[in-house]
Amino acid sequence: MSRLILSRRTLIRGSAAGAGSLMLSGCDKLFENPTFRHTLEGAEDLHKITQRALGRHALAREFTEADMSPRFRANGSREVADPVYRQHLAQHFAQWSLRVEGLVEKPLTLPLDMLKSMPQRTQITRHDCVEGWSAIGKWTGPRLGPILNIAGLKPQAKYIVFHCADLYHGRPYYESIDLVDAFHPQTILAWAMNGKPLEQAHGAPLRLRVERQLGYKHAKFVTRIEAVSSLDGIYGGKGGYWEDNGTYAWYAGI
């Protein structure tokens, strides 16, 4: 009897250890199965549907100056190598302008001064990186919605793509959002941070703020805005640099 119990115990112990290593390699193997992986990735739609159903028009929390991070960490590209960009940087972006094009009635070329003379929004918000850290800063710039209204979106337009001046690990950075977020009152094209023009490390001269999503959606060094009907065929086709190159979720509200 005691021998039986012992072998039973050994069996359980052995199978527990076996299950552990099986679990490890099993998870990695399972993740390579496209059906399994797509099922897991389907949760992204669930997040978007849930958050839109519960708070389509909700505003991100805004803070006071006393709540701000003493030092705001810059992430992603901190410098842009593109010679055209470097020239604009040297001229303090005096000759620089933003292009708004794609599925619009009237493509726009907006110099930085014109963007600064539009009605401005200033907001102190928390920037949440996908890695887990957060920093609170003050952002100023015109709202994206009115700019898109001036250009006049065509009915087929479903997404707004932000093309950037920087290459990250040799590939052009870009991002995209849908029209719900594009016309959200806190979605702005910020040219100022903490009361000063954007520094290069933070995306000078212009970066997107899309406050209800994670940091990688907040495209820096924005040079061109394009209205499109589908994200297919744009770079990797998944709607953003990290979506194409790292299988990060396009909807980054979570």
Add this chain to the structure above:
Amino acid sequence: MNEQTASTPPKGGDLVKRHRLSTRLWHWTNAVTLLVMLMSGLMIFNAHPRLYWGEYGANYDAPWLKISSARMGGKEFGYLQIGSARIETTGVLGLWQDQDGRTQRRAFPYWLTVPSRYSLAGARIWHLAFAWVLAVGLLLYLLWSLVNRHIARDIHITRAEWRPSHIWHDVKEHARLRFPTGVAALKYNVLQKLAYAGVLFGLLPLMILTGLALSPGTDAWFPFVTEVFGGRQSARSVHFICAALLVAFFLVHMAMVLLAGPFNEVRSMITGRYRLPKEKTVTENAA
């Protein structure tokens, strides 16, 4: 823990019905889900292995916990730092060899993470999909346990059980590894009830709420969930602490299962049938 329906009361040695189907289903679903959540969560932590209190926290701010590596006198070592106390953890945390024998400087080693190789995006896919299984599973189980009176009958701690003398008695019995036998083993003792209630109504809901608090989208429509913890970085810290407490629960749970008789215990959670431990007097008589 169903009551015995036979006319004669059960006695030690009888095979009795113990766990309902809903409990068994939820138990195993949850076991797999929590393991995936923990291991993918540790990988997500690896992306920024520092914890802070308050609303913000990043590399320029002071963490209350961090896992990292450093070099001193030509020797490199991994460490865990809590407050100003530093514990060397080379080989396990902060500095370890991966499956190919290469030195890695991430916080948690490959054998504790899902995926095993560094991938924040992959870990998030696992974590955020299984989060739904955890949350929906817990909600359904709690609702069903209210309806079938599992909570009222088996988990509810009576006034007599709350008495310090009663709890102390149970602590002493556990410390001596003397577990209830016969009919007494049909019911959860007060320490079991406290542990299960703590997980069901404390740790698991806290895991879900602090997880929601980390989502910038949720923070917009339901800011209470972030504010109640004192900010996003505090919520992230509480998320991590609750995960550690769940690991502690799991270790004690495993120890108790092994001590109480693993075959009988595991069988009761698979088939629902449990053999009541023989009464002490009976054992003595038999001996």
